[in-house]
Amino acid sequence: MVTTRTPLIAGNWKMNLDHLQAIAFVQKLAWSLKDAKHDFESVEAAVFPPFTDLRSVQTLLDADKLVLALGAQDLSAQDSGAYTGEISGRFLSKLDVRYVLVGHSERRTLHAEDDGVVATKVAAAHRSGLVPVICVGETAADLEQHGPSAVPVAQLRAALAEVPASAEIVVAYEPVWAIGSGQAATAEQAGQVCSALRTALADVAGSDAAAATRILYGGSVKSSNIASFMREPDVDGALVGGASLDVDEFASIVRFQAHVGV
Ligand code: PGA
Numbered sequence: 001m002v003t004t005r006t007p008l009i010a011g012n013w014k015m016n017l018d019h020l021q022a023i024a025f026v027q028k029l030a031w032s033l034k035d036a037k038h039d040f041e042s043v044e045a046a047v048f049p050p051f052t053d054l055r056s057v058q059t060l061l062d063a064d065k066l067v068l069a070l071g072a073q074d075l076s077a078q079d080s081g082a083y084t085g086e087i088s089g090r091f092l093s094k095l096d097v098r099y100v101l102v103g104h105s106e107r108r109t110l111h112a113e114d115d116g117v118v119a120t121k122v123a124a125a126h127r128s129g130l131v132p133v134i135c136v137g138e139t140a141a142d143l144e145q146h147g148p149s150a151v152p153v154a155q156l157r158a159a160l161a162e163v164p165a166s167a168e169i170v171v172a173y174e175p176v177w178a179i180g181s182g183q184a185a186t187a188e189q190a191g192q193v194c195s196a197l198r199t200a201l202a203d204v205a206g207s208d209a210a211a212a213t214r215i216l217y218g219g220s221v222k223s224s225n226i227a228s229f230m231r232e233p234d235v236d237g238a239l240v241g242g243a244s245l246d247v248d249e250f251a252s253i254v255r256f257q258a259h260v261g262v
Contacts, residue, residue: 005212005213005214005236006041006042006043006044006214006236007042007043007044007214007230007236007237007256008044008045008046008170008214008216008236008237009043009044009045009046009226009237009240009250009253009256010046010047010048010071010099010133010170010172010216010237010238010239010240010244011045011046011047011048011240011244011245011250012048012071012073012101012104012218012239012240012241012244013047013048013049013050013073013244013245014073014106014241015050016050016245017049017050017053017245018050018052018053019052019053019055019056019057020056022049022050022053022056022057023056023057023060025047025247026047026057026061026068027060027064028247029047029068029247029250029251030064030066030068032247032248032251033045033251033254033255036251036258038251038254038255040067040068042257043254043255043256043257044069044237045068045069045254046068046069046070046071046098046099047068047069047070047071047244048070048071048072048073048099048101049070049073050073051072051073051087054070054072054092054095054097055095057070058070058095058096058097061096062096069098069099070095070098070099071097071098071099071100071101071133072087072092072097072099072100072101073100073104074087074100074101074102074104074107074121075087075088075089075092075100075102075121075124075125075128075130076088076089076121076124077117077120077123077124078124079124079127079128088124088128089124089125089128089130090128092128092130093128093129093130097130098130099130099131099132099133099170100125100130100131100132100133101132101133101135101172102118102121102122102125102132102133102134102135102159103118103121103122103134103135103136103155103159104174105135105137105174105176105179106179115154115155115159116158118134118155118158118159119158119159119162122134122159122160122162122163122167122169123162123163126163126164126167131168131170132159132169132170133169133171133172133216133239134159134160134169134170134171134172135172135174135218135239136151136152136153136155136171136173136174136197137151137152137155137173137174137175137176137178137179137218137219138150138151138152138175138176138177139151139176139177140176140177142176143175143177148175148189148192148193149192149193149196149197152173152193152196152197153196153197153200156171156197156200156201156204157200157204160204160205165204165206165209166205166209169213170213170214170215170216171194171197171201171213171215171216172215172216172217172239173190173193173194173197173215173217173218174217174218174219174239175193175219177219178218178219178220179218179219179220179241180220180241180242181219181220182220183220184219184220184221184222184225185217185219187225187228187229187231187232187235188232190217190229190232190235191229191232191233191234191235194215194217194232194234194235194236195233195234197215198210198211198213198215198234201213214236214237215234215235215236216235216236216237216238216239217229217232217235217237217238217239218238218239218240218241220242221238221239221240221243221253222243222249222253223243223249223252223253223256223259226238226253226256226259227259230256238253240253
């Protein structure tokens with residue numbers, strides 16, 4: 001592989017698995033990866049459970065010294081105060097959460113999170129020492145109207161408006177039409193948009209930051225297509241939804257290096 005960035009395979013569980021199911025799942029996942037002698041340093045694996053699971057998963061990771069990273073699916077734009085139902089990034093970092101999704105298309109469409117909200121949440125994540133996984137992607141209508149990269153690039157630029165260029169981020173390119181549809185982008189399509197995103201990052205944050213930032217592809221990723229995405233030089237991992245809920249399937253995606261070139 002051309003890239004020297006450590007690939008990241010992130011499992012977004014969405015609103016699935018309660019805390020008991022989460023413990024069983026993470027134990028099984030860790031065993032399965034250990035059995036397969038997965039090198040956790042060469043490919044980082046992260047799970048993004050619902051908020052109510054985080055404490056249980058954190059306790060398990062800590063007690064069993066598991067090297068899976070923990071992510072959250074959202075955070076408040078505020079750090080504390082009268083915001084009923086919201087979760088502060090500070091609470092998340094206290095639970096050893098490292099990553100937090102920001103701007104997932106389901107938040108953008110179902111919870112009316114626009115680019116301004118996304119930018120304030122990226123800033124909140126940064127203030128709390130979390131690494132935002134900034135999700136960007138075009139709808140089918142955007143694709144027809146603007147082509148593949150204009151909307152994701154504009155979303156990324158907007159998301160970075162309130163953080164310093166030095167802020168550590170991960171970018172996830174998720175075409176909305178590919179999420180949960182079973183119809184993934186082609187590796188070439190993903191590679192092209194990820195390359196455009198890296199160019200935009202270089203413009204906003206400088207070429208060193210752009211070269212160091214991981215850009216993931218998401219949208220109907222499976223064990224059978226992960227290798228093709230990972231062969232693209234600007235794709236540094238995957239954000240996996242549905243397939244992250246099946247232990248064997250997710251473990252196989254994490255172990256993509258075993259099937260690159262197949
Ligand atoms: P999917 O979801 O893998 O089920 O398409 C991806 C996501 O929403 O992050």
